[in-house]
Amino acid sequence: MKTEQHQKVNTLFNSWAGTERGERMALGHDPLLQPLKTDWNWGEVEAVLDLGCGNGRALSLVQHWGAKALAGLDVSDKMIAEAKKNVPTADLQVGSIEALPWADNCFSHVLSVEALYYLEDPHQGLAEIRRVLKAEGRLAIMIEFFAENEASHVWAKNLPTAMVIWSEAEWLAALKKVGFPNAKASRIRRTTVKSEEEFQPSPSFPSYAQYLAYVEAGALYLQA
Secondary structure, X not given: OOOXXXXXXHHHHHHHOOOHHHHHHHHHOHHHHOOHHHHOXXXXXXXXXXXXXXXXXXXXXXXXXXXXXXXXXEOOHHHHHHHHHHOOOOEEEEOOOOXXXXXXXXXXXXXXXXXXXXXXXXXXXXHHHXXXXXXXXXXXXXXXXXXXXXXXXXXXXXXXXXXXXXXXXXXXXXXXXXXXXXXXXXXXXXXOOOOOOOOOOOOOOOOHHHHHHHHHHOEEEEEO
């Protein structure tokens, strides 16, 4: 049964599916995925699961980089409909990260970009990732909404959903608790930065100074 949070996130992302806003969001995640080109050994990438896959943009990239089998999950049925157009060979499912519809030890690699902070219980979501990932599998999580990135905190005021705002230490502790003892954290910083002339204020970025602070903080990059 869907919870209230599940329904709110579904409604939010359904409203973005197939729109310019949704496309811009997906393309905006591309810089966060670039480290995987060198951090993962693509000769060993047998099966990739993308959690919070949206319209399938990340899956299309990892397919281009050499992933052999693809799977994705999103809470939004309309996002999954878009993903099926973009990566028709992928196993795409509508559902919750806290209750994944795959068997144990299915995937060699799991990634998640800007999704886990929407979970009601991130600990359960991480435990599910550990369950479906092979023992020697690789995990990559990219998050821009986290405690140390103070410029991102305004996002929670502008979205109709609850959002978990953990610190780097809290994410690492949670990963280690569910069975990723070698989890580590670093930052990904965007190399393309808008000029003040190019910048347009929005609810998420009300000022240019706040935008620059967001860029400087970078994305939290969790690996295991």
